[in-house]
Amino acid sequence: MGKVRNILQAKGNVVFSVEPTVTVYKAIELMSHKNIGGLIITDHRGEKLLGIFTERDYARRVILKGKSSKDTPIGEIMTENPVTVTPDSSIEDCMKIMTNRKIRHLPVIDEGKLVGMISIGDVVRFVIEEQRTIIEDLEHYITGHHQ
Template sequence: MTIARILAEKGRNVSTIQPHRTIAEVLQILAVQNIGAVVVTDSEGGVLGILSERDIVRALGRDGASALDDAASKYMTAKVITTLESECVSIAMEKMTTRRFRHLPVVKDGKLAGLVSIGDLVKFRLAEMEQQHEALKEYIATA
């Protein structure tokens, strides 16, 4: 299965911000939308970075409350690992597990096309395993 299938089910809506927005503004978005990360994009939808809850916690731990007034670009992860819609779910999971991050932007033609979380991938894999389990039970019952 591919990332495209997950996006087809969950949707392609991604919360984005511009790099000059403050950490306080990012926190507001995260809280209101109940999400764990935002993608920092340019005006054409190109991915500049990603800013997660972990990035913000590190910023606050390092710079204190003054970090809330700083630009998102100061604390974002700029070397973003991305995926393509055609990538297999298992490869995307491996990337996220070995590199220890929970959000993976999906790009198409150099533009942001979606976002998958480790939770999305695990949910998909569990559903896939359940289908395989049911198919096996049916096979055994009819054999």
Template structure:
């Protein structure tokens, strides 16, 4: 199964935040959208970075009381790893697990086209396993 299959089911809309937004705005965006990460983009197409709840927690002690007013660009991960719609779920799962990444932007020619989470990947893999099991059951019972 390819990443595009996941995007076909969940959609390609991606919540983004400006690098000039404050951490307070970022935290509000995460809470309101009930998501764990946001792609940082100045134009909602280019991928400037990514910020997750984990990044916020790790940076909190570094900045102290002024943390909520810090700009997103100061805490974002700048070297963003992406996948393509044609990448397989198996490859993404292995990569995400190995690098301990929970959110993977999907890009085509460097442009943001979607986002998959480890939850999306696991769900897709479980659906694939269920389909294979059902096919095997039907094959055995017909034979």
């Protein structure tokens, strides 16, 4: 099975992040504009991972608690110390973490530095592509059409 670095090579290392002082409204606006389900919260230099903010956080920590999106800083409702993986983490381990913890996003840290983020969608796409390749290889082997 593949590694996180394989997913990052395919999708790139772009990480959308904001500082903890940004309002929830601005964060949701960015997420909508970029069509993403989670944002990384970093320090003002964008180097230190402080937390993660997802659509689920919005639903549970803003809407259900009656907070104002335009007045609440994201640092107040983000998930602090999120679970992270490294580029060498296996896709299988990522699936276990996501399933057991019921989370959909994993920041990727390499030598203390944020280098990417993977989502459950990224993992599913990778597994489907990997299985498709294995099936094609087996079909070629069975039919004698070796490459």
